[in-house]
Amino acid sequence: xxxWFTSFPLIDELPKDYKLTTWGTxxxxxxxxxxxxxxxxxxxxxxxxxxxxxxxxxxxxxxxxMHHDAKIDESFGEAKKPEMITDYNRNKCGVDVFDExxxxxxxxxxxxxxxMVLFFSLMNIGGINAYVIVKSNKENLGEIVSSRRDHLKxxxxxxxxxxxxxxxxxxxxxxxxxxxxxxxxxxxTKTTIRVVLIWKGHCCRALKCRPHAxxxxxxxxxxxxxxxRFAVAAxxxxxxxxxxxDHGAQLRDVKDIVIPxxxxxxxxxxxDDIAIVYVSNPLSFNPDVWPVCVDFDLKMDRAHLTAGNLGxxxxxxxxxxxxxxxxxxxxxxxxxVEIDQCITNASPDFRAYISSDKICAGYTNxxxxxxxxxxxxxxxAKTEEQLQRYYLRGVASTAPNNDKKCNTHAxxxxxxxxxxxxxxxxxxNLTNI
Numbered sequence: 001x002x003x004w005f006t007s008f009p010l011i012d013e014l015p016k017d018y019k020l021t022t023w024g025t026x027x028x029x030x031x032x033x034x035x036x037x038x039x040x041x042x043x044x045x046x047x048x049x050x051x052x053x054x055x056x057x058x059x060x061x062x063x064x065x066m067h068h069d070a071k072i073d074e075s076f077g078e079a080k081k082p083e084m085i086t087d088y089n090r091n092k093c094g095v096d097v098f099d100e101x102x103x104x105x106x107x108x109x110x111x112x113x114x115x116m117v118l119f120f121s122l123m124n125i126g127g128i129n130a131y132v133i134v135k136s137n138k139e140n141l142g143e144i145v146s147s148r149r150d151h152l153k154x155x156x157x158x159x160x161x162x163x164x165x166x167x168x169x170x171x172x173x174x175x176x177x178x179x180x181x182x183x184x185x186x187x188x189t190k191t192t193i194r195v196v197l198i199w200k201g202h203c204c205r206a207l208k209c210r211p212h213a214x215x216x217x218x219x220x221x222x223x224x225x226x227x228x229r230f231a232v233a234a235x236x237x238x239x240x241x242x243x244x245x246d247h248g249a250q251l252r253d254v255k256d257i258v259i260p261x262x263x264x265x266x267x268x269x270x271x272d273d274i275a276i277v278y279v280s281n282p283l284s285f286n287p288d289v290w291p292v293c294v295d296f297d298l299k300m301d302r303a304h305l306t307a308g309n310l311g312x313x314x315x316x317x318x319x320x321x322x323x324x325x326x327x328x329x330x331x332x333x334x335x336x337v338e339i340d341q342c343i344t345n346a347s348p349d350f351r352a353y354i355s356s357d358k359i360c361a362g363y364t365n366x367x368x369x370x371x372x373x374x375x376x377x378x379x380x381a382k383t384e385e386q387l388q389r390y391y392l393r394g395v396a397s398t399a400p401n402n403d404k405k406c407n408t409h410a411x412x413x414x415x416x417x418x419x420x421x422x423x424x425x426x427x428x429n430l431t432n433i
Contacts, residue, residue: 021066213375214259214275230254235288252279304380317373323405350400357419362411370406
């Protein structure tokens with residue numbers, strides 16, 4: 001052992017209680033008036049202490065329960081090193097490795113509180129021991145061994161997650177802190193965020209945030225449908241409204257639906273295809289339900305909407321050309337497509353629907369949004385303060401039709417959130433949100 005651990009009470013305890021012999025250095029102030037290479041021994045029952053000066057103004061104190069004499073190792077000549085020290089040097093590789101590991105990634109912070117000093121030391125020891133065990137187990141199983149840095153990060157997160165989960169349920173927690181905690185929970189547990197819009201008892205649209213597609217609530221015959229026809233379920237994963245597997249789903253009536261005054265559906269080529277949905281009671285944030293950020297920063301919007309940058313969309317729409325439906329919520333990663341390329345590649349009869357407030361994202365290789373995905377939020381990730389947040393950049397609006405039930409080889413359009421900044425801000429202010 002070295003002076004991280006060695007103490008005389010420990011030296012007395014190990015042979016008595018655990019049948020272990022020990023020797024290791026202890027801390028001591030610099031000596032005065034001692035000759036170089038000189039050694040002084042002290043003996044007591046079952047323990048020997050040597051004080052050796054191997055370098056100028058440097059003294060080494062080493063107690064041992066394995067050695068019981070003042071023997072000098074003659075192989076070192078004039079250095080006159082005690083055999084206790086040479087034996088220690090030959091066997092201290094584990095101590096050196098430990099010191100090096102502690103020096104590379106160490107948790108201690110400056111503190112004058114002795115219990116905290118002890119706690120930080122135990123954290124260092126526990127982190128190294130845990131990595132040794134995990135590394136050995138993974139090597140025996142033929143699995144890939146992560147770096148010590150990644151292991152410590154995973155270990156830290158696993159230790160704090162129960163506390164984070166508990167804190168995130170406090171009702172009077174400040175909203176900005178609560179959102180950060182929920183973001184951390186979602187990032188680490190890979191939880192899918194589920195919010196579903198229900199029409200007359202069956203799933204027809206996916207809703208990611210308050211902004212939604214206006215055409216989901218519109219018919220060219222009666223105009224805007226009454227809010228009483230709709231309900232919102234948050235935290236749902238399965239298609240049926242009352243799916244027993246959706247534990248903790250939050251069900252809400254729709255209080256009001258607001259759409260732009262100029263929206264007229266197909267008559268205006270789905271220009272201004274956006275709606276704000278208000279629920280009867282607020283949704284509670286938890287690991288299954290958390291907000292997607294909406295902001296109107298032009299610089300960040302441009303950073304997200306670059307060619308090929310992948311965004312996410314969730315929905316219960318059709319999953320193939322034959323019209324099959326998935327019982328579970330599906331999530332797609334779609335690349336942003338520049339508007340000029342989107343218009344060029346679109347069929348002539350669809351170009352009129354790529355209006356001035358639209359953006360494009362998708363593939364033409366068979367992976368696409370289908371009927372039933374309208375209103376799904378196109379979100380892009382951004383890491384802030386070591387947390388990954390998602391920002392809403394578009395709402396699924398229109399896509400070209402063909403002779404199939406789902407056109408999987410066409411790029412759909414999304415209503416650009418930034419284009420409706422004033423509409424969103426005006427109505428949020430009116431409702432005091």
